[in-house]
Amino acid sequence: MAMRYWAVSLPVKTSTTSTWNQLQESISKQAFDTPFYRFNVPNLRVGTLDSLLALSDDLLKSNSFVEGVTHKIRRQVEDLEKSSGVEAGALTVDGVPIDSYLTRFVWDEAKYPTMSPLREIVDSIHGFVAKIEDDLKVRVAEYNNVRSQLNAINRKQSGSLAVRDLSNLVKPEDIITSEHLETLLAVVPKYSQRDWLSSYEKLTDYVVPRASRKLHEDNEYALYTVTMFRRVADNFRLKARERGFQIRDIEYSPEAQETRKQELETLMQDQETMRSSLLQWCYSSYGEVFSAWMHFCAVRVFTESILRYGLPPSFLACVLAPSVKGEKKVRSILEGLCDTAGSVYWKSEDEGGATGGLAGEADAYPYVSFTINLV
Structure with a gap:
C-alpha cells in the first residue's frame, strides 16, 4: 500500500479522455513505476x-x-x-x-x-x-x-x-495481635540488615527478644516482623524512623485480601x-x-x-503515488501537460518567475496539487 499520494488536476484543452491518454503515455514512457488513477470528482455547485x-x-x-x-x-x-x-x-x-x-x-x-x-x-x-x-x-x-x-x-x-501492598506477603501466623502484644512490619534497607538485627531489641523497652523474622526481600529492601507490647509501639515507630527503618502498617484480613483480589x-x-x-x-x-x-x-x-x-469546469482530476526518486520527473510530466504560458507564471521565484498557489500551499505549480498522507 502506498503511504503518500498526490491529488492533482490538469487543465483540459480538448477532452478529458485526450488529457488522460496523454498522461498515460507520458507516465508509461518516463515514469512507468508511478501508479496513477482517475479521481472521480463530480460536478459540484460552484x-x-x-x-x-x-x-x-x-x-x-x-x-x-x-x-x-x-x-x-x-x-x-x-x-x-x-x-x-x-x-x-x-x-x-x-x-x-x-x-x-x-x-x-x-x-x-x-x-x-x-x-x-x-x-x-x-x-x-x-x-x-x-x-x-x-x-x-x-x-x-x-x-x-x-x-x-x-x-x-x-x-x-x-x-x-x-x-507495594504487603498483604500478599504476610500470612496470619506472621502477625501477633492481642490485648497487650502487637506485631509491626519493618522495611529495612538491605545494607542495614545487620544494624537492624543488632539494634531492634534496644530501640525501646518491652520488645520481644529474638522475635524478628525476615518475610521477604527485593533488590532494595528486606521485610522483617517485630513484636512488642502494644503500649510502646508508637515510640518504637519513632525510634525506628530515626535509624532509617520504615514501619509499614498493615491490618491483615483474609476478607480484605479476597476483596482486593476480586477488584x-x-x-x-x-x-x-x-x-x-x-x-x-x-x-x-x-x-x-x-x-x-x-x-x-x-x-x-x-x-x-x-x-x-x-468556468465552465474543465479539468482532469487524478491521484498519483510517485516514488521519492521519481517526484521530480513526475512533476515535469505534469507541467508539460499544462499551458506553457501558465507554466511560466507559476514558476517559483528561484526559477525567475512569480509564485502563486491556493490555500496556503508552500509549493506552487501550474496545476492543482496537494499531498494525501495515509499515515
Missing part, C-alpha cells in the same frame, strides 16, 4: 466567485483537522493492538482497503448531495469529524481511567517493599472489555472519517481547479 475564494481560505485548515483526526484514530488502533501484543489489522472503509477506496473513489450522493452549496458540504464534513473526535476523547479517557487504576494496583503489587480481576476484565469495544469503534470510525476526508479532498480539488482554470 456558487459565486467570492464564495469560492472565501472557501479556499479555509480549505487547508479544515483539511489539516480532518486529516489529523484520521491519523489520531489510526494511532489509537495501533496502540490498542500493541498493548495486547497483536499486530494492527488492515484499516478499511466498509471492508475496502483505504488505498483502494482512494484510487476507486466514488462520491456518496446520499451523504453529500452535489447540489448542496460547497460551504454546506465542507461544514457538514467538519462537523461530523468533530463529533467523532469528541467521542474518541471520551472513550479514550474512560479506557485510560481503568488502565490507570489497574496500573496503580500493579505498581503496589510489583513495586519495592517501601511502597483486580474486575478491573482486568473491564480493561479488556473496554479495549475491545474501543478498538472495534476505532476501526468503524476510521472508515467513516477516512471516507469524509476523501470527499473533502474531492471538494478541495474541485474548488481549487475552478479558481485556477475558470
